[in-house]
Each structure stands twice: as C-alpha cells, then as structure tokens.
Amino acid sequence: MSDRIAVSVCNLRHRYGDHEALCGIGFTVSTGEIFGLLGPNGGGKTTLFRLLATLLPVQSGTATLLGKNVATESRSVRQLIGVTFQSPSLDGKLTVAENLLHQAHLYGMSGQTAKSRIDELLDRLGLKDRARDLVQSLSGGLKRRVEVAKSLLHQPCILLLDEPSTGLDPGARHDLWEYLSRLRRDEGTTILVTTHLMEEADRCDRLGILHRGELVAIGKPDELRLSVGGDCLTIQSLDPKSLAEKLANRFQLTPRQIGESIRIEGNAGHELLRDIVTAFPNEITAISLAKPTLEDVFISRTGHRFWENEPV
Amino acid sequence: MSKAIAIPESIHYSNADIAHGEPSISLAVYTLALRELVRFFRQRTRIIGALGQPFIFWILFGAGLQGSFRGPAGISYQEYFFPGVAVMIVMFTAIFSTISIIEDRREGFLQGVLVAPVSRTAIVLGKVFGGTILAVMQAVLFLAIGPLLAFVGLSPPISTGLTWFNFPVVLAYLALVAFALTSLGYLIAWPMDSTHGFHAIMSVFLMPMWLLSGSFFPAPESGWLSWVIRLNPLTYGTAGLRRLVTPNIDAVAGLPSFPLCLAVTVASAVAYISIAIWMTGRQTAHNAR
Numbered sequence: 380m381s382d383r384i385a386v387s388v389c390n391l392r393h394r395y396g397d398h399e400a401l402c403g404i405g406f407t408v409s410t411g412e413i414f415g416l417l418g419p420n421g422g423g424k425t426t427l428f429r430l431l432a433t434l435l436p437v438q439s440g441t442a443t444l445l446g447k448n449v450a451t452e453s454r455s456v457r458q459l460i461g462v463t464f465q466s467p468s469l470d471g472k473l474t475v476a477e478n479l480l481h482q483a484h485l486y487g488m489s490g491q492t493a494k495s496r497i498d499e500l501l502d503r504l505g506l507k508d509r510a511r512d513l514v515q516s517l518s519g520g521l522k523r524r525v526e527v528a529k530s531l532l533h534q535p536c537i538l539l540l541d542e543p544s545t546g547l548d549p550g551a552r553h554d555l556w557e558y559l560s561r562l563r564r565d566e567g568t569t570i571l572v573t574t575h576l577m578e579e580a581d582r583c584d585r586l587g588i589l590h591r592g593e594l595v596a597i598g599k600p601d602e603l604r605l606s607v608g609g610d611c612l613t614i615q616s617l618d619p620k621s622l623a624e625k626l627a628n629r630f631q632l633t634p635r636q637i638g639e640s641i642r643i644e645g646n647a648g649h650e651l652l653r654d655i656v657t658a659f660p661n662e663i664t665a666i667s668l669a670k671p672t673l674e675d676v677f678i679s680r681t682g683h684r685f686w687e688n689e690p691v
Numbered sequence: 692m693s694k695a696i697a698i699p700e701s702i703h704y705s706n707a708d709i710a711h712g713e714p715s716i717s718l719a720v721y722t723l724a725l726r727e728l729v730r731f732f733r734q735r736t737r738i739i740g741a742l743g744q745p746f747i748f749w750i751l752f753g754a755g756l757q758g759s760f761r762g763p764a765g766i767s768y769q770e771y772f773f774p775g776v777a778v779m780i781v782m783f784t785a786i787f788s789t790i791s792i793i794e795d796r797r798e799g800f801l802q803g804v805l806v807a808p809v810s811r812t813a814i815v816l817g818k819v820f821g822g823t824i825l826a827v828m829q830a831v832l833f834l835a836i837g838p839l840l841a842f843v844g845l846s847p848p849i850s851t852g853l854t855w856f857n858f859p860v861v862l863a864y865l866a867l868v869a870f871a872l873t874s875l876g877y878l879i880a881w882p883m884d885s886t887h888g889f890h891a892i893m894s895v896f897l898m899p900m901w902l903l904s905g906s907f908f909p910a911p912e913s914g915w916l917s918w919v920i921r922l923n924p925l926t927y928g929t930a931g932l933r934r935l936v937t938p939n940i941d942a943v944a945g946l947p948s949f950p951l952c953l954a955v956t957v958a959s960a961v962a963y964i965s966i967a968i969w970m971t972g973r974q975t976a977h978n979a980r
Contacts, residue, residue, distance in 0.1 A: 395976065432806050436974040453974070457808035468803025472730045484722035485807040487714025529803070 384445075385410040385537055385569035386431070391440035393426050393592075400426040402592040403440065408571060408585075410445075410536070413563055415583030416573040417673065419685055423592040424573040425465075428541045431571070432462050444537055461535030465542045467526040471515030475506055475525050478514055479532060486533040500528040504558070520551035527555070531562070538562070540572040544579055556582050575685075577673045588677055595680040600673060607671040607679050610648025614641040614655070615665040622662050629658060644671070716816075719809040723817020724824065727788055731825050741784060741829055749776045749837065750845050757847070763909060764941035770849040771942075773837060774933045775906030778925070780833055781826040781869045782901050786893055788822035789876030793886050811972040815877060819964065822873035827865050834861070834936065852938035861935050867956055868928040874963035881970050882977065904929045905946070927955035 386408035393401040401423045408414040416424045429435040430449060431442055437450035447455040462468075469478050476497060483493035501507045504524045509517065514525060523543065530538060538559075544552045556579070562568050572583065580586050581600050588596040588603075596603055616622045616639075623634045623641050630651070635642045645651060648668045656666060677685050731737055753769035760768035795801040804814055834853055841848040853861060879892050901907070903916075904925035911917050920926050931952030934943050947955075 433974075434802060434805060435976055454808050457806055460806070462803070462806045464799055464802055466799040468799045468801075470726065470730070470800050471798070472733050473726065477729070481722050481726055482803070482807075484718050485714065485804065485809050487718065487808075489718055 383410040384408070385412065386414070386442075386444055386571060388427075388431075388442045389440055391427070391430065391437070391442055393423075393430060393435065393438050400592050401430075404587075404589070404592070404594045405440075406587050406594060406597055408569060410569050411563060411567045413559065413570045413572070413582070413584045415580045415586045416571070416589055417575070417577075417580040417586050417677075418573075418589035419575055421591075422589040424575075424589050425541060426592075427589070428539060428571075428573050432460065432539055433457055458533075459536045461530035461533065461538045463523075463526050463530045463538070463540040463543055465545055467522045469514045469522060469525055469529070472513065474511050474513055475517070476501070476510040478525060479529060482529045482532050488533065496532055500531060504528045519546040520548065523547060523551070523555065527558070534566070535568065537569045537571065540570065542573055542575070544574065544576060552579070577685075580673050586673070588673075588680065590677070590681045590683070596676060603673065603676045604671045607644070607675050609644055609646045609671070610651075611669050611671050611675055612643040612645075612648055612652060612655070613667045613669065614643070614663055615639065616641065616662055617664060618662065622659065625659065625662075626655065630654065644675070714807075714809055716810055716813045719807075719813040720817045720820060723804070723814065724821035727791075727818065727821025728824060730791070731788070737787065741780070741787070741825075742832065744783070745776045745780045745829075745833055746837075746840075748779065749773070749833075750840065753846055762942065763945060764939055766937075766939060766942045767847050767849065769846045770937075771909070772907070773834075773849060773851065774936050775904075775929060776837070777830045777834055777865070777932060777936075778868065778904065778906045778929045779901055780830045781865065782872050782897065782925075784826035784829055785822050785869060785872035785876045786889075786897060788825055789818065789873060789880045790886055790889050792818065792877065792880040793883050793889060796884070812968050815874075815964065815968045815971050819870060819873045819877055819967070822876070823866055823869040826869035826873065827862065830865050830869070831862065850938050852936045857935060861932070864931055864935055864953075867953075867960060868932065871928065871956055871960035871963055872925075874960060874967050878963055878967040878970060881967065900925050905933070909945075924955055924959040927952040928959075931956060 384407050386406075388407070389405045390403045391401055391405065392399070392403045404423075404427070416427060418424050426435065430437060431444065433449055433453040433456050442449040444456050444459055447459065449456050470481070473481065479497045479500070480493060483489065483497060488496060501510050504527060506521070506524055506528060509521060514522060517525065523546070527543070540559075543555060547555065559570055559572075560582075563570055572579070574580055583600065585599050586597065586603060587594050596606075598606070614622070619636050619639055619641050623636050626632055626634050626641070626643070632643055632645070643651070652666060652668050656663060671679075674685050677683075749769065749772060753767075753772060757768040760771065762768065762771040792801070795804075834851065837846075838849055838851050840846045876897075879897075880889055883889055900923060903920050903923050905920060906929045910920040910926070927947055930943075930946040931949055933946060934949050934952065937943050946952075
C-alpha cells in the first residue's frame with residue numbers, strides 16, 4: 380500500500396431542499412486501499428458516491444480524486460474513475476459484448492485495442508461463454524459481473540462501487556470480493572465501496588461509518604472494534620425481558636435487550652459467562668461470547684441501532 | 692484536515708488510462724447512435740408500429756375523406772396527405788426514440804453514460820442522430836412504397852414528384868426535419884422522470900403541432916386557425932417537403948416559399964438542439980437520479 384492520496388474529501392456538505400444529506404464530512408483514501416463507506420440506508424453513502432462520481436453538483440466543500448477536483452475538473456475525474464452502479468447501467472437489449480464495446484467507445488477505445496481488452500475482461504470475470512447473450516436474459520449476479528467488467532474496461536485508477544452486493548447470493552458476493560482483492564493486489568487499483576453489510580465492511584482495509592450525513596467513525600475494522608473495548612455477550616432466552624431484569628439485579632449490569640436477545644458489554648466476559656450460566660441455567664437457550672462487531676461500533680458511536688433510527 | 696492536499700508532481704500513474712487521452716466526440720456519437728439503431732431493430736413491435744400505423748392512417752383517412760376534400764388545384768386527399776404522413780412518421784419516430792431517454796434514466800443506463808468522459812454535446816448528438824436516421828429511413832420507405840398501393844386498389848393513383856433526380860435533396864430535407872423534431876423530443880424528454888408525462892405532452896403539444904402544420908389539412912385563408920398554423924415552425928417543415936414532392940405547381944402555390952421553409956426549419960433545429968445541449972450539460976441533482 381502506498382501513502383499517495385487517491386481520494387480526498389474535505390468539509391463536503393450536500394442538501395436536498397431542507398434535508399441535509401451530508402453535513403460537512405472529510406476523509407482521505409490512499410492509493411491501493413480498499414475503503415468502505417458503511418452506514419444504514421439514508422445515511423448519506425449514495426449522495427457521497429454520486430458526488431465523487433461527478434453525477435451531483437458539489438454544493439459546498441471539496442472532493443479531489445488523484446488531485447483532480449470533482450467540481451471543476453469533472454472530465455479528468457471521469458477518466459480516472461470506473462463506476463459500478465447499484466442498479467447495473469447496462470442495456471438489456473444489447474449483448475454482453477455489445478455493452479462492453481459501447482463502453483469502450485465511450486472511453487475512446489476502438490478496434491483491436493477495445494477487442495482485446497474486452498476479451499481479457501470477459502475471460503477474467505468468467506463471462507466468455509455469455510458474451511453473445513442479451514443482457515436482459517442474465518441473472519442478477521451475472522449482470523453485476525458485466526457491470527464490473529464494464530467499469531474496469533478503461534483500467535481506472537479508482538473504482539467506485541455503490542452497494543455492489545445488492546441482489547447477489549453469498550457465493551457471488553464472495554467471488555466479487557475475491558476479484559476486488561485481486562484487482563487491488565495486481566493492478567494497485569484504489570477501491571471505494573459503499574455498503575450496508577457488516578460482512579462486506581469487514582473485508583475493507585479501512586472504513587468510514589456514515590450516519591445521518593456525518594462520519595461517526597473512521598479506521599481499520601479491527602481498530603474500530605477495539606475502540607469499543609471488552610467483550611460482547613449475547614444471550615438468547617424465551618423470556619428475555621425478565622431475564623434482563625434478573626441479570627441487572629444480580630450482577631449489577633446494564634444488559635441491553637435487542638429484539639429477542641440480550642447483549643452485555645464488559646470486560647472479563649468469560650468469567651461473566653460462567654457466572655450467568657451457573658445462575659440461570661434454565662432460562663438461557665443459547666449464549667455466546669464474542670469480540671465487538673462493527674454493528675456494536677455503530678451502536679456505541681451513534682446510540683442507534685444500525686437498522687432503525689430509534690435509540691437503543 | 693487541510694484543504695489543499697498537495698500531490699507530488701512526480702507521481703507516476705501505474706494505470707494506463709491516462710494515456711488514452713480525450714475520447715473523441717465522433718466515436719462517442721457513433722456508438723450512441725448505433726445503439727439506437729440496434730435497439731430499434733431488436734424490438735419487433737416497434738418496427739410494426741412505426742411502419743404500420745402511417746400506412747393505415749394514410750389508407751383509412753384517404754378513403755374516408757376523399758369525397759369531402761377539396762384540395763388546392765383539385766388534388767386528391769391521398770395526394771395532399773402524402774407528404775403529411777411522411778412528416779408524421781418523422782415525428783412519431785422522433786418521439787419514440789427520445790422517450791427512451793426517460794427509460795435509460797430509469798433503468799440506470801444513462802448514469803453510465805454520464806460518468807463517461809465524453810462531452811455532453813456528444814451524448815445529445817448520439818441520441819439525436821440515431822433518431823434522425825431511423826426517422827429518415829422509415830419516411831423514405833413510405834415515400835417509395837406509398838404510391839405503389841394504387842396497384843392493389845388501396846389508394847387512387849397519385850403522382851409524386853419524387854424522382855431519382857431530386858431524391859438526394861428530399862433525403863437531405865427529411866433529415867433536417869427529423870433532426871429538428873428529434874432534438875425537440877430530446878429537450879422535452881430530458882427533464883422528465885416518467886413516460887406518462889411524455890405521453891401527456893405528446894397528446895396536448897406534439898400531436899396538435901403536427902395536426903396544425905398543414906400536414907392533415909390545408910391552412911384556411913384567415914381566422915385564428917390560419918395564425919396558429921403560420922406560427923407553427925413545423926408548418927414550414929411540412930410545406931418544404933410538400934414543395935419537393937408535389938409535381939403540381941398550382942397545388943403548392945399558396946405555401947410559404949422554399950427558402951423561407953428551409954430558413955425556419957434550420958433555425959428551429961438550431962434552437963432545439965442548443966437547448967438540448969445546454970440542458971444536458973447542466974450538472975443537476977436530476978442527472979443522478
């Protein structure tokens with residue numbers, strides 16, 4: 380990994396009417412890094428993605444990609460980036476190969492250059508035998524692969540992906556991430572990905588957590604988890620409410636009831652686990668001890684659950 | 692975080708894309724126009740609709756109105772309506788090829804084009820040239836086949852002024868009218884989010900624009916209707932074509948002169964395409980939808 384700066388965002392704000400979608404955020408991404416923007420829907424991820432992709436006008440603040448300003452040098456920025464959209468930007472009435480050729484032409488490649496580059500990507504993404512199929516006949520996973528191939532045709536320095544796993548089954552998701560890791564390793568491509576999936580966020584080198592237009596945390600996934608500290612006990616019970624009360628009285632804890640389970644954060648989790656199981660052997664259906672997850676990071680930074688806006 | 696982050700001059704970009712340079716406008720226009728053609732020929736219903744409807748209109752209106760119609764210099768309704776149908780073909784093709792902008796936007800295809808480093812002018816021209824080619828192809832097909840229907844009794848024999856001699860001129864003029872109407876369709880479709888809106892505009896604006904262009908019936912001598920027709924830019928598009936394909940000079944005597952028709956059509960084409968390019972070049976939240 381290098382310390383050159385691929386993406387630099389400074390005090391970026393964006394509002395839609397009265398609604399402030401981004402409230403002045405800033406971060407940098409080094410070249411060759413896989414950087415994730417994690418947050419629930421409506422957190423501002425897609426707005427940020429569209430600003431970086433030159434689709435939205437910059438209202439306030441600056442964003443530069445490899446030193447090119449998104450607002451004033453959008454043509455240069457467009458040369459540098461490859462963009463994978465949440466809903467694939469493909470023409471269903473064209474074949475896979477035709478879609479890619481169209482894209483190649485838009486990026487100034489034609490003839491043999493375009494052809495060999497298209498063949499290479501079809502091969503690398505395992506699309507060779509589907510090249511002559513109409514895109515509208517492909518499954519969601521295959522469409523996504525074509526979309527990725529499309530965004531890589533011109534060998535972009537920076538790849539922007541908006542929720543790339545939407546609609547993908549776990550196998551296809553795994554393949555996609557394998558491919559992204561390889562791309563970063565072999566070609567040094569900087570990858571910026573938005574996601575609402577913890578599992579996906581875990582695969583990033585660094586993460587920014589966006590909540591209500593603010594960057595509430597930034598760092599490596601492990602660092603973020605460590606920042607929460609301690610251990611996490613998750614207890615399943617048939618009657619979580621009464622068990623939570625009993626636990627609170629007996630061990631002077633502050634258990635949090637989340638849905639049907641109870642969560643306890645604290646140090647020396649292994650000892651606590653033993654004591655709890657001994658004390659309430661019949662009221663616990665399952666208990667697990669784990670290090671904090673990214674979801675715990677989100678909860679501790681925002682005071683909100685990831686999926687809902689209500690306070691925990 | 693400091694506002695200006697200096698990037699050392701000596702950065703060596705490992706990736707090759709910077710070497711590609713500026714993609715050419717012509718390649719982008721070519722590929723976008725080609726896409727329009729490929730899509731058209733893959734949608735069989737569009738071909739049937741685009742070619743079938745004008746023939747049906749021409750045959751049915753011709754049969755129904757020929758008794759009551761008193762055209763200039765005594766020409767039959769079919770003969771009068773003939774260039775009007777060609778203009779109708781051009782208009783409908785323009786409408787249906789630009790309505791796809793709304794679909795492209797909704798399906799996400801347009802975003803992919805907008806993030807490409809092509810000039811916004813190329814995006815407009817690609818769409819408009821694609822629509823123009825489709826429109827001209829169909830109109831020419833109609834102009835060539837229409838008169839043959841007399842042999843199967845579907846129309847009275849009509850004399851067209853279309854010859855091998857003036858064919859290139861007719862073709863060029865049709866292309867001009869098609870370019871203007873496709874640009875008009877583009878600038879109507881660009882700001883829209885749903886095809887319903889476009890259909891509404893089509894019913895209350897584009898259809899009347901064609902009906903009141905002298906395509907369907909001749910302009911009366913006076914009254915409000917004559918003024919509406921005189922102020923309609925498409926009147927000059929239709930009149931120009933009529934002058935080119937009607938051999939009977941008396942039948943076109945009351946129409947605007949050909950140079951005037953050409954001037955108005957060129958001026959409206961320039962106006963429409965300029966607005967379309969301006970709209971597309973603006974970076975707005977709408978583009979990111």
